[in-house]
Amino acid sequence: SFDADIPKIALMPQSTSDVLTLLTATLEMQEQYADRPIITMSMAKTGVISRLAGEVFGSAATFGAVKKASAPGQISVNDLRTVLTILHQA
Structure with a gap:
């Protein structure tokens, strides 16, 4: 357990x-496991859509x-x- 208040994953x-x-x-994760808010995003030009529609x-x-x-x-x-x-x- 990482015991994070809000887990965040940013990937390349x-x-x-x-x-x-x-x-x-x-x-x-959000639908089945999360007991708190989560933040995810992909980086670089390829990942911009994850920043906009995450x-x-x-x-x-x-x-x-x-x-x-x-x-x-x-x-x-x-x-x-x-x-x-x-x-x-x-």
Whole structure:
């Protein structure tokens, strides 16, 4: 047991299949095992979709850059806000 308040996993995908695997695992974890919020994301350009749509699969949060990205694939907070607003209004 890691005894984390909110477990977070950030991975560097080698392929789009890796991103899909993470999103699938996130959904399974959230639906079947999680007793607290979880955060997951894939990094780099390949993983951007997990930062934008992770919430749909059960990830509790994402991170946007205020000035300069602190991780590969991190997008600006303004762009992130725009996309999340669209997703929440749909």
